[in-house]
Amino acid sequence: MGFLKEFKEFAVKGNVVDLAIGVIIGGAFGAIVTSLVSDVITPLLLTPALEATGAKNLEGLVWNGVAYGKFLAAVINFLCIAFVLFMLIKGINKMKKEKTVEPEAPAAPAGPTQEELLAEIRDLLKK
16 A cells, blocks of 8 residues: 555645646647647748748758758747747746835844954953
8 A cells, every 4th residue: 555655645746747737738839839830920921932942831841852841840830939938938927026026124233343343352351
């Protein structure tokens, strides 16, 4: 029974559950970005360039027998994902900053300096 209990504690830890949710949401987000690139960006922005090269779609781009269109599509996907995540994290950080702004505590009164303390000790020793 000890093994099952230990496994249960591991499986329901907050970090494991959070990671699982992140992976699931990440997969769904990847599908959204792929659709954005293939259904929106490619037709709107890349169609003139593709027509100039004689390719019907981005994946069809070939140069000297090397199909670089798939690589180009992957780079565009990466850039879109990176930009969206950057904007998301920037917004989250801004919200955290606004939430945690606290008034500064008044500074503690300054005590005597080291020289003043040494002078006081010297004077006491003289007496």
